[in-house]
Amino acid sequence: xxxxxxxxxxxxxxxxxxxxxxxxxxxxxxxxxxxxxxxxxxxxxxxxxxxxxxxxxxxxxxxxxxxxxxxxxxxxxxxxxxxxxxxxxxxxxxxxxxxxxxxxxxxxxxxxxxxxxxxxxxxxxxxxxxxxxxxxxxxxxxxxxxxxxxxxxxxxxxxxxxxxxxxxxxxxxxxxxxxxxxxxxxxxxxxxxxxxxxxxxxxxxxxxxxxxxxxxxxxxxxxxxxxxxxxxxxxxxxxxxxxxxxxxxxxxxxxxxxxxxxxxxxxxxxxxxxxxxxxxxxxxxxxxxxxxxxxxxxxxxxxxxxxxxxxxxxxxxxxxxxxxxxxxxxxxxxxxxxxxx
Numbered sequence: 213x214x215x216x217x218x219x220x221x222x223x224x225x226x227x228x229x230x231x232x233x234x235x236x237x238x239x240x241x242x243x244x245x246x247x248x249x250x251x252x253x254x255x256x257x258x259x260x261x262x263x264x265x266x267x268x269x270x271x272x273x274x275x276x277x278x279x280x281x282x283x284x285x286x287x288x289x290x291x292x293x294x295x296x297x298x299x300x301x302x303x304x305x306x307x308x309x310x311x312x313x314x315x316x317x318x319x320x321x322x323x324x325x326x327x328x329x330x331x332x333x334x335x336x337x338x339x340x341x342x343x344x345x346x347x348x349x350x351x352x353x354x355x356x357x358x359x360x361x362x363x364x365x366x367x368x369x370x371x372x373x374x375x376x377x378x379x380x381x382x383x384x385x386x387x388x389x390x391x392x393x394x395x396x397x398x399x400x401x402x403x404x405x406x407x408x409x410x411x412x413x414x415x416x417x418x419x420x421x422x423x424x425x426x427x428x429x430x431x432x433x434x435x436x437x438x439x440x441x442x443x444x445x446x447x448x449x450x451x452x453x454x455x456x457x458x459x460x461x462x463x464x465x466x467x468x469x470x471x472x473x474x475x476x477x478x479x480x481x482x483x484x485x486x487x488x489x490x491x492x493x494x495x496x497x498x499x500x501x502x503x504x505x506x507x508x509x510x511x512x513x514x515x516x517x518x519x520x521x522x523x524x525x526x527x528x529x530x531x532x533x534x535x536x537x538x539x540x541x542x543x544x545x546x547x548x549x550x551x552x553x
Contacts (some may be wrong), residue, residue, distance in 0.1 A: 214259060219268045225278050228269045231372030233259050233306060235267040237274055237521035241283055248430045253288055254372075296342070297334035300326075303370045316444055323479060328356075328363040340375050343368060344382075353384045361539025391526050393496045397456070403494055404463060410471035411488050416463030418498055420454040422523055425498045429473045436466055444476065447524040455508045506534050 216235075220227050226239040229252070237253040243428040257263035259442055277283040294302075304326065307377050311317065331346050332338075343364045361383040368375050372480040395403065400419045407415055421439045421472050423431065430442035435451075437460040443449040454460050471488065485498050503524070509519040 214261065214264055216264065217339055219264055219271075222268070223271055223275055226275045228264070228267050230259050231374075234368045235259055235263055236372065237267070237271050239274060239278065241278065241288075293388070294336050294337070296332045296338050299333070299338050299371055300329050300334075300367065303367055306370065307402065314444060315476065319477050319479050320446065324359055325363045325366065328360040329367060331360070332364075338367070338371060338373060340368070340373060343375070344379075344529060347382060357382075357384050394500050394507065395496050397504075397508070399495070400504065401462075403496075407492055407494075410469045411492055413463075413467070413469040414471050414485070414488075415494070415501075416459070416465050418501045419504070420456075420459040420463060420465065421452040422455070422502045423452065424502065424524075425485040426478035428471075428485060429481050433465060433468065436460065439526065441453070444478075445524070450524050452522045452524075455469065455505055455512065455514075491512035503534075506530070531540055538539075 214230065216228050222330060226237055229236045229238050229281055230287065230297055235255050235257045238250065239253075240248055240250050243249050243251075252418060255263075255267045255273070257267040257270070268443050274283075274288065274402050277287070307321065307405060308532055332342065333346075338340055347357070347364060350360045365375070365379070367373075404412060404419065417423065417439070418425075418428060421431075421440070423441060424446060427441050427445050432440040432442065434440065437457070438455070439452040441450050441452060460466070473481055473484060475484060482498075487494075504517060506523060509522070510516070516530050516534075517527055520527045523530065
């Protein structure tokens with residue numbers, strides 16, 4: 213951990229501050245209009261041990277200029293010669309220094325962040341004006357606006373770039389649509405009976421265990437009827453239990469007939485599964501089976517914490533996506549219990 217406080221003890225009129233992954237100098241200086249005011253200067257130094265040494269040397273120089281009353285804006289004009297392209301490269305490099313780079317994570321990082329950063333002009337300096345200008349290209353209240361805003365915020369925070377106070381409001385209030393058709397248990401069984409071959413088996417697995425599209429390529433039934441999802445998936449390895457408990461036998465899942473998956477990247481696997489559902493006229497999306505599994509668990513009275521574990525997402529995500537069904541079930545359970553009082 214950087215000992216910025218220790219460095220500041222050696223200073224009197226200048227202080228070193230960290231914003232994002234960069235170091236800055238803060239001091240009260242003569243303004244261009246003659247009035248003294250507090251100002252923050254970019255040092256161009258990263259928030260590392262070596263960067264702190266350089267920032268301290270610059271702070272001591274600034275302090276000497278102030279004490280000797282020789283401060284001039286020409287000597288301390290903020291300059292940032294790095295282009296946006298260089299800043300994105302630095303941001304990406306730091307991102308992978310703190311986490312393992314798996315194909316699944318790399319694909320998600322590209323889809324949710326890098327694909328939006330590529331819209332920024334590579335040769336221009338990184339400023340809030342540039343971020344605002346590019347952000348406005350994305351329609352308000354859309355998924356693209358939401359993720360562009362998120363990506364630009366992360367880039368700005370990493371480089372210690374202050375954004376205008378209105379920046380947060382530009383994110384919009386986009387939420388995924390809630391019109392997805394969720395099949396009943398009877399519809400799921402009927403659809404499974406109509407399917408043939410490997411995709412019938414895949415459909416039975418997805419219906420019984422509520423897994424994500426791409427996870428069908430990373431499942432193991434060695435501990436049947438408990439399913440193991442492999443670690444090369446969106447949220448890593450986990451155990452999943454079937455709902456309903458008789459469905460693995462009903463769908464004959466022990467007789468593994470895996471569909472041929474022709475791609476390796478999880479996003480492409482998911483797209484192939486979605487295409488197969490459309491091609492075989494399933495009548496609903498693969499994620500509808502996941503929704504049905506989550507709701508089924510709620511109706512059966514399984515703890516949301518347990519369901520979140522089986523589904524491979526956080527409890528917060530579980531409540532956010534399935535709260536309306538959780539509330540309805542809880543209300544009905546309370547109401548039915550009143551009749552026994």
